[in-house]
Amino acid sequence: MKLPYQVGITGGIGSGKSTISKIFQCFGVPVYDADSRAKKLMTTDGILVDQIKKEFGTLSYWPDGSLNRAHLSEVAFGNAKRLNTLNGLVHPRVAVDYQGWVAEHANHPYLIREAALLYEAGATTGLSCVILVIAPEALRLKRVLARDPQRTEASVREIIRNQWPEEEKMKRADVIIYNDDHHLVIPQVIELHQKFLQAQSPVQA
Secondary structure (H helix, E strand, O other), X not given: OXXXXXXXXXXXOOOOHHHHHHHHHHOOOOEEEHHHHHHHHHXXXXXXXXXXXXXXXXXHEOOOOOEOHHHHHHHHHOOHHHHHHHHHHHHHXXXXXXXXXXXXXXXXXXXXXXXXXXXXOXXXXXXXXXXXXXXXXXXXXXXXXXXXXXXXXXXXXXXXXXXXXXXXXXXXXXXXXXXXXXOOHHHHHHHHHHHHHHOOOOOEO
């Protein structure tokens, strides 16, 4: 079966990658939001749920099956090694879920996979193009603090430190979208949309 052309979108916290994905969606392009799907899989994927309970304890879930985020935050998010362990459980299950999603949307000319940790998770396999959305760190901080009032500047900077440096991702990206105060993003997306419509994916199932 021939698969659709697959495009990855990534960028650090506050870069605006979700905004870019929404513009693509306005053109009728299906978008797989890996971060949202991961959160859902952590409560609906039986294999993943069992793995998390085994690694981080049954307190990782409330009696109703919902995720005990306070517990996971305490045992994993403040510890880089433990966070890597958690990601190592989640990312493979997201990869399986993504392949099923691609098959369900195989009738579209191209698909978008949005993920904050696209490179960190080794999730670029099968993607014909990777878009990196970038913005100055000061602007990213301002956006996140305005969007998520529960966060502190220190916590946002900690997230940034746990993600790959932007310079490293720029070396690997096929396309860069500048989402700052000096570039219009819609024309950048329109140009890419036209390019992707004409592209033929070399990837085969």
